[in-house]
Amino acid sequence: MFNLYNYKRMKKKWINDEGPSRSLLKWLRVMKLTVLFLLTALIHVSASVYSQQTKLSISLQNASVKDVLRQIEDQSEFFFLYKNENIDVGRIVNVDIRNKSVEYLLDQVFKGTTVSYEIVNRQIVLVDKERGNPFPQSQQQQKSVSGKVTDSSGGTLPGVSVAVKGTANGTITDADGNYTFANIPGDAILIFSFVGMKSQEIKVDGKSVLNVTLKEETIGLEEVVAVGYGSQKKVSLTGAITSVNAAKIEAIPSSNLSNTLAGRAPGVTISSSSGFVGSSSDILIRGKGTYNNTNPLFVIDGVVRDKTDFDVLDPNEVDNVSFLKDAATASIYGSRAASGVVLVTTKKGKVQKPVFNYKSSFSMERPTQPLQSYTASEQIEYQNDVAETYGNPAPNNQEIIDYFKDKTYCLLDYIWRDPSSQQHNLSVNGGSENLTYYMMIGYNKSLGSFYNTDYSRYNFRSNVTAKINRYLSVGLNINGNQRVGNRFYWPYDDAESTTLQDFYRATFNWQKLWPFYVDKDGNPTSDRKNGYPVGVEGWHPVELVFNGGYRKAVYRTLNSIFRVDLKIPFIDGLSTSFLADYTSDDYNGKNFVKFNKQYEFQSASTTNPYLPAPVDLTKVSVMNLSRSYEGIDENASFGSSYQLNWFLNYDKTFGKHAVSGMVVYEKQGLTGKSFGGQANQLLSSNIDQIFASSASADKRWFDGSELESARASWIGRLHYEYADKYIAEFSGRYDGSYIFPEDTRWGFFPSGSVAWRISNESFFDVPVVSNLKIRGSIGSSGNDNVSAFQFQNNYVLGNSYAFGNGINTGIQAGTPPNPNITWEKSTNYNVGLDFGLFNNKLTGEFDYFYRYSYDILKERVRVIPGTYGANLSAENYAEMDVRGLEFSLNYNNNIGKLRYVVGGNIGWAKDKVLAIDEPAGMESWRSAIGHPIDRIWGYDDYGIIRTQAQLDAIPANFTQWGEKPTLGAIYYKDIRGANRSDGPDGNIDANDMTFLSDNAIPRVNYGINLEGEWKGITLSLLFQGVGAYDKILSTKDTPNGGVFQGGQRPYFEIWTNHWTPENPNAPYPRAATYSWNPYGIYGSRFWIRNGAYLRLKNVNLAYTLPRTWTQQLLIDKCQVYVNATNLFCISGFSETDPEQYMMDSYPIMRSFTAGLSINF
């Protein structure tokens, strides 16, 4: 092996060097393939044989020989090979040349010495003949070498790159794994590299045939992971971090990044509750530790951003997502890290020839469970059952029953479609040693399941780093996105709701008895254009979707991060960096509010009200959507934020001691402004422009607000390692926030952690165990996610009131201030164990954590008497803790040509309230102390009263909400009397409600992943699940449990199998109307299900086309893949998908994707 002090890797290493004509050909191909992409920013430097015509200009006085050589290397592609003890590079020389060849220069430099040089291509070997030739074999001796590359199972490996070390010379193995070099030095070293394999360097040593077997790379140990304000080798970690490599999520189609992460990180709960376009998932790290906001902190490329910024990242521009879970890793983010940190690094340019990647996918979606479908016949039967429950005559006679035998009117046939989405990305990644770049544009468009709903997102990123000289590098990472959501105008859901709950629940079980359109003779028709819209309900959903107003929301974000990294020249190991971030975002939401019109349904018969007659053109029903006029709403907001960082880093190894340290100063701020207005009474329903609204001032209004924030921090970290065995780390952050008053706004958040790599001890001699590390951390973090200025005594806007003929603005005393308010704090404890067995084929991590949160901000509303007469500012007094376990295991191996990975992770966490205000007179069973925050509250019950015998067994005086129980009703447990007095009172009412479960959110989350690769085919499966979870069936009208049922809108899936005298064993109670208490509208144990599930979250099957095929098309790599999400789910929860928010909220979707990824 060479052992050269100054041996440099190739600077401009381009494997498979191509001539210009070939490049041109390729360019044409590129243009064909990309069409849209702008390439002007790219400088394609074509490599050619490096001739001796290269001219240099160097002027150095009193410089060392080493400096001169460095200058030559900086100015050219030459590099030097010499042995330090052989050549006196410290000798001082003067050089002043202009436009001279390298030979001329070297002759000058070494004039009068015994040093000679030899130039081979770009390599210059220096030899001091007096001190002896360090290179025993002569360089001139040229050889031909060929061979075959195989994997450990003996299979040939095509596409392996083989390079001659220290030269630009390289090739790639052919389809049979063969390579050939015509003329290389006899002592050359060949480098074999292939994705997923360990690179190997092999000396030619004069051989002419060199067969090589590549070994699979064992992943993990040398991996470098992003940590707060830096990066660290995984083996050196003392804390709990889980990283997700973006390669795992790239193929999953999703409009929000958070949706791709469920099941991938132990201790991280990622839950989605809707499958509508643009919906995202909630992220909870290690359980809930506060009553306030439990979102983790999101940090993207070193800059604090928010959840939305995270979600809108295109998975293709992300390099890595890390979850910082314990104090050792998260405390460095101080006052905002109590709920953990999500750290994202985006892709950067690599020193390589430009690799273009084009990726495209198309997805189709279907609900994971069938949508409600029932017939008109079933509906009228249900109506008759309801009437029977009340002893009313059946509303639907035989004539009606016969009439509907062959017809049913299904709303979803009109307004529902199968959602689909497509994603396109084009990126280029490459660079030279002086300039690296990564550029990407991405486009995602999703069509929602209702017509006239869609969501699209454009992303771009340009991340360029220039290495200006050996000390200084400067980078600029500019990125942005635009998101556009379009939907019909429906004011009863939040403007950008992704559960669409009001609209969905109003339409998914829409009655089936009336046609939506009739022709002029009154015959039902499906012709929307020529038919007359008719109905008996207050509005016409088909008209609303196709002929109503709209809502369009446009979000734009532009972010730029400028970074300067500077090695301090005089002190080895010391460097400083500067980071400046500026983000601007804006938002515009426009509503076009258009009334919904239909004709009243006319009946042609007195005995069958459903028999249609021609419409009466005078009987128009107008749905005003809660507005008095048709009009336009415009809302806009503008925000900008900045972050400035200054870093001082030190990193040096002294023998067995490795020390690194860091000091950072950080400053952040944002300003925002929002305003909105309304213009009413449009001249025409067809003009969606403000000019067409009423000129009268009272038909227009305008509103707005502004805000500002600021933060500053000092951050420090000290990391020490001894002999790669003992690791200790200390970090601290001194944080200041505008949210709190001057006296309490600065806080210090320290953490300390240690790790012991037992496997590196000499006494540790267990061959099976390749890596064993235990680690522990303790530290504090905070949470300042509460409303600002609670320390100020303010008057604020109050309620307005009218005097005379006009409205007057009111002001009011604000919430009485809390001058001592400060952050919530947590003390975090973590112990962990990392291990690797069988040469790290099996790796695993185990963590136990305990988090004690105190000074939690909460209003003492439950102990301060109402006679005080004011809301209260939050006080720092509540206490909670969370404890949990996490475990992950990963196994890599191969069977023959099949490489595979089996992995699993599981996390358990449970929170407990330790202190909260509770009134002195409160019953002890109502106390929250000792329980988690999320509990289920409702009635206890004995189930349905199914038989007369069961009914007779109930005491005669017993009533439920004042009424005697009946067959088919739920029989509730009478545990308390009026005014919440103890003991049964013979009547069920709200006093009988109690706590039913402590597991209202999943306490266990787990994921299992399987991956296999065989001859270019990769298959990966991700299973994901939750456990220890009680889920109560609920609806929008019964959010705490129980199921809304109404004569008009039964939740049919449920009530088609309800109790009747003929069907006494039915799973659901008797058919009834909304206000009929005992039949299920209240949350009770009856509706609690085991919410645990295991689902196949994602399957990805990819095939890389053999290079021999794609090479014809000048494509380096072409991969086709199919991907499916939510393919199946095993769960005891049968009414809906177990992840669906409520019975009547938008369903969870299953998606099927086909995609293509091309590198060229």
Added chain:
Amino acid sequence: MKKITFIISVLFFLVFGIESCNDDLDVKNYSALNPSDTWNDQVLANAYLTDLYSYLSGWPINDGGKADESDGIIANGYVQTTNSNFKYWPYTAIRKINILLDEIDGGSLPDDVRNKIKGQAYFLRAYHYFKTVVYHGGVPIIKKPQLLTDDLMVARNTTKECFDFILSDLENAIGVLPDKYTGDDFGRIDKATALAFKGRVLLFKASPQFNPSNPFGNTFWQEAYTAAKAAKDQLESWGYGLVSNYDDIFLTEKHKEVVFPIIYTNPGKLNSREAGIRPLSQSKNATGYDQPIWSLVSNFPMKDGKLPGKSSVYTYNLQTYWQSRDPRFYSTIAYNACVLPLGVSSDHRQYNDGIVGNIDDGFFQGETFERTGFYCRKGMDNSLKQAEVGLNALDWIEIRFAEVLMNFAEAANETGHPAEALEVLKKIRQRAGIDPGVDGMYGITATTKEQIRDAIHFENYIEFAFEGKRFWELRRLRLLHTSIDGTRKYGLLATLKAGLDPNAKVTYLPEDFDYAVQELFVKSAEKTMYTPESYYFFPISKDEMDKNANLKQNAGWDNGTFDPTLK
């Protein structure tokens, strides 16, 4: 090297040089006002007062359901210490009023301005305490804004102490307020409002609710009479009186009968009631407010002021129940097939049967909504189109001069001035449009004190229907447990006469239907009204009791010991 040094310096300056760090953290709160400015600035001080007015309530929607005006059932268990029904604990408003009264004198406002503001604030404090005392009896009197460091475990004051405090606040208000606010200030509390309100307060104080052992012979009646007479005389001298047309009371605004209005205005403050009182077929987003029940409809006198069936002039028959009634009937009740324009057309008829009319409007077996066969016409703005039902901006009148008169009449009758009482009754009936009759008594036959008392309360039932008075009056008179408790509610079923085709496109008149009184199709178990004697004082919420051991619960609730009456 120089370059590098220079770069380091520039970056260092950028990060640290621009501002010192602590200043950076003092950012401006753009949504706040400085409290101390408020009491030096007339506009800000009045804006503070404006917010206090917003705690007044407007149209009393569905209040009649608690008694015998409209649908809705108060069932057994409706009032519990553990729920929020019939609890009034307005200390948020009281604290804000106390802040004003505590701080305004420290400001630099001119005396005249300051006194007017204080006068209105005193009134508003009296208003809230009075309402609280009517609900619960004596409550803790908080006169100053408490600090969290104060002893917050306050005990209840006696009901008498509360009345004294209310009356002293009213006197403070009367002492400084102008007689009558007009123009841009119309709607503010003035002396007229305060005098009228004082009459109401003293009437309640004298009433059986607070004096169960001596309901009509107690000395408070004299107090009530004096105040009511003063209010009546003063207000008349300032031009208050009855408008000539009963319809105009709520369909026109700012007239001479308005003593205490809550103003609605478009744009800015709209009245959501219109959407709710209209039939659903001509409304949007709301339904089912104030639906008259048969007991109210059937109690309207005939045109001669006599009860249905008692008139010798106008015969009464269920099948022609709408004919020849007290004109207030037609102003108050929208009955089946009556002309009700509803923004459709001036001759549009409203059908409440569910077959000729819209299925959503009808009262019939199998109806989807809870209907009664009638709609409330009082305060309904028939000029609004269906889409515009949210634009009703008709003012609510919390005290109209008719109440001042009726309060006076009641106090007069109890204090030995029956002639004055009868005079008021005649005046009210005359304005209503009732035939004077040959005796000029407008159908009034009462002569004894008890008969006149009953006549006054009956007149209030009709005159003030849907004005949020009925339940509170029966409670004030301790009549709930005898007149409402145990009753059920009825509507009127209209069925198109046999032989007529509901699908024929013709206009049907009320007489084209058959009528039958039918119990409401209430879909829950709650069919019987439950208003026991314990409802004369509602309990204090258990949540409040749990927080403050010094609060005593009312007798009759959770073993309470507090006596809320005036012994």
